[in-house]
Amino acid sequence: MKKYFALALCFLMVMTSRAQNYTENFADKTLRVDYIFTGDASRQSVCLDELSVLPSWAGRRHHLSELPLQGNGQIIMKDLETGNTIYTTSFSSLFQEWLETDEAKTVNKGFENTFLLPYPIRPVEIEITLLNPRKEVRTRLKHIVRPDDVLIHQKGTTHITPHKYLLESGNTDKCIDVAILAEGYTSNEMNIFYQDAAITCESLFSHEPFKSMKDRFNIIAVASPSDDSGVSVPRLGEWKHTAFNSHFSTFYSDRYLTTRRVKSIHDSLAGIPYEHIIILANTEEYGGGGIYNAYTLTTAHHPMFRPVVVHEFGHSFGGLADEYFYDDDVMTDTYPLNVEPWEQNISTRMDFASKWEDMLVKGTPVPTPVSEQAKYPVGVYEGGGYSSKGIFRPADNCRMRTNEHPTFCPVCQRALQRLIDFYTK
Structure with missing residues (x-):
């Protein structure tokens, strides 16, 4: 009895210490x-x-x-x-x-x-x-x-941007608060924005582990108005006056949609509980971008909107790397081949034990041939992080590789689950 009492007391002290910290x-x-x-x-x-x-x-x-x-x-x-x-x-x-x-x-x-x-x-x-x-x-x-x-x-005591909850699972100290912002929607287009935000929410929670951990999230749609409808497309000579001055052709890459006006994003969110940010761009152009612990920015009216917004959130929320690569290219300026990347879903095998080595079934060939993908849903497939050689991904295909694949691979799912647990447990 004393043993159980001591254990209970120890547990209470740990929990109290954590709560008081x-x-x-x-x-x-x-x-x-x-x-x-x-x-x-x-x-x-x-x-x-x-x-x-x-x-x-x-x-x-x-x-x-x-x-x-x-x-x-x-x-x-x-x-x-x-x-x-x-x-x-x-x-x-x-x-x-x-x-x-x-x-x-x-x-x-x-x-x-x-x-x-x-x-x-x-x-x-x-x-x-x-x-x-x-x-x-x-x-x-x-x-x-x-x-x-x-x-x-x-900031955040007056002039709060109009907003509404799309999902309210609990108090902010128990849940991960994600704000979805409008970019390139005029005041007259906010009903369209709220519909697009609802599609974002639906798309995100159709993927594991978000689907089974939905009760750990609050989602807030924030109706940040723009003077112009649409966003800037420099290659077409189109420049718009929008809430966050986003534009395509970031670093002269046509599909890369970002903004450098980060303060305006956070000013629009002042007074609203938020931790992570998704920005929807009112355009049919294809593109987007996701930066870890900064923001996801993606187009809302392209046919690939649903998979792309989830992919980009994998970057901005989950810190996941791109698993696609370019044939005959080794981008060692981004991922040096003698350094283990910090992202959990690619590896140079410099420290593979810290990645998904424990998820491999005994006898998994390394590298894992693509022809054996059915036998090894988790393997060590060469090509990832933009490089065709020297960087390895955990599955032949994944949401972090192509828009056509319907799910995150098991390694990405585990990485996301661990992160959600870190924030909420």
């Missing part, structure tokens, strides 16, 4: 930090732009000092007095993608980036670090935030 260091508010990432391929820097406070915190309240994924950059918040790490998160950015382009060799640019952190109740030191594809530090910035600083801008 957040309130020991943070208020129920959000610290929004805006940075400008600047530089070129040879030299980069991070500049602090603005600090804001939002009226509530919708993020996780446990695993506060743990990282679920490494990402291409990290933020660490430390208590200034004790030096203890009290919160950390990871991300990727459009700026870091741009640094691998030819343009970055000759041009210096700046990119907006915004991050949401729990609001500290005591002074803290925040360190933000950008990594290169070899996981080496490109640049970092440390700065101190004092919660009573009068220049921390209060």
Whole structure:
């Protein structure tokens, strides 16, 4: 009896400690930090732009000092007095993608980036670090935030963008809050936007593991209006005045649809509980983009809308890599072949034990021939992360490879489930 009592007491102490951990260091508010990432391929820097406070915190309240994924950059918040790490998160950015382009060799640019952190109740030191594809530090910035600083801008108390819940499974501290934003919809087109947002929701939850873990999510449709209908298509000479100034031809790639006006996205969401962002573009053009812990942006009226929005959310929410590749191409600038990628669904086999090695059935051939895909639904198939050689994917086909495949592969499903559990358990 004493044994069971001791175990119960230990469990209670652990749960109490976990519940108290957040309130020991943070208020129920959000610290929004805006940075400008600047530089070129040879030299980069991070500049602090603005600090804001939002009226509530919708993020996780446990695993506060743990990282679920490494990402291409990290933020660490430390208590200034004790030096203890009290919160950390990871991300990727459009700026870091741009640094691998030819343009970055000759041009210096700046990119907006915004991050949401729990609001500290005591002074803290925040360190933000950008990594290169070899996981080496490109640049970092440390700065101190004092919660009573009068220049921390209060946002989200007035002028809140009209919105409505498409799925409300529970309180923000128990669920993952996803905001779906309108881009290129005029005020008169918001009924169309709400229909497109509902299709997004339906598409997402038709895929595992989202389908069976639907009760862990809240989905909010946010009717952010644009002056013009549609979005900018530079190759056609079409430039629109839209809520977030998104456009195709990012990095001169016709299908790559992104925006660098990240602050405007977060301004539209001020006062609304959110953690992850999906932006729907009111256009029939094909394309999209997804950046880990930044946003998904995709077109809403192309026939491939349903699979593409799920694919891009696999990037922005799940940190999953593209599993497609180009024949006779090895893009070692993106994924060096002697470095293990941080994404969970591709591998250079430098540290395969950290990936899906435990999911292989005994006797699985490595590399796994495509001709044996039926026998080995989880294997080590060569080609992925844009490279035909040296990078391996876990299945012959997957939502992260082609629009035609109806599901995430078992490895991607496990990676997504682990992430959902990290945020909600």
